[in-house]
Amino acid sequence: MIIVLTCILAIAVIAFILGVRPKDLPAPEPVSPFQHLDERKAAIYENLRDLQFEYRVGKLSDSDYQATKKDLQKELAGVLAEVDRIKLSMNGAAPVSTPKKAAAPKPTATAAFTCDSCGASFEKPLKFCGECGKPMKVAQ
Numbered sequence: 001m002i003i004v005l006t007c008i009l010a011i012a013v014i015a016f017i018l019g020v021r022p023k024d025l026p027a028p029e030p031v032s033p034f035q036h037l038d039e040r041k042a043a044i045y046e047n048l049r050d051l052q053f054e055y056r057v058g059k060l061s062d063s064d065y066q067a068t069k070k071d072l073q074k075e076l077a078g079v080l081a082e083v084d085r086i087k088l089s090m091n092g093a094a095p096v097s098t099p100k101k102a103a104a105p106k107p108t109a110t111a112a113f114t115c116d117s118c119g120a121s122f123e124k125p126l127k128f129c130g131e132c133g134k135p136m137k138v139a140q
C-alpha cells in the first residue's frame with residue numbers, strides 16, 4: 001500500500017513538474033529586439049571558434065578555413081549592422097545597456113581649469129591645484 005502510494009505520489013510529482021514546466025517557461029517574448037540577434041551573434045562566434053579549432057587540428061584546408069571564416073564574418077557584420085539599425089530606430093527610447101563602444105567615458109572634460117603639473121581639472125579656478133598643490137595659472 002505504501003509502495004503504491006509512493007508510486008502515485010512520484011508520478012504525481014513528475015506529472016506536476018512536466019505539466020508546469022512548459023507554462024513556467026513560455027518562450028519569453030523577445031525581451032529586447034536584440035535578443036535573437038544576440039543569439040545569432042553568439043552562434044556565429046561559436047562557429048568561428050569551432051572553425052578555428054578544426055583548422056588548428058588540421059581538419060580544414062587553409063582555403064576552406066579562409067572561405068568559411070570570411071562567410072561567417074560577413075554574416076556577423078550583417079548581424080551587427082542590424083543591431084545598429086534597430087538601435088538607431090529606437091533612438092530616444094530608454095538607453096539599452098550597451099556594453100561595448102557606448103559613449104566613451106569622457107573624463108569630465110567640461111572642467112575648464114586644468115593643472116599644468118598633474119593634469120587634474122577643476123570646475124572652478126584655483127590658485128593651487130587641489131591634487132598636487134602646485135600653483136595653477138588662472139586665466140583672467
Ligand SMILES: [Zn+2]
Pocket residue numbers: 115116117118119120129130131132133134
Ligand atoms: Zn596638479
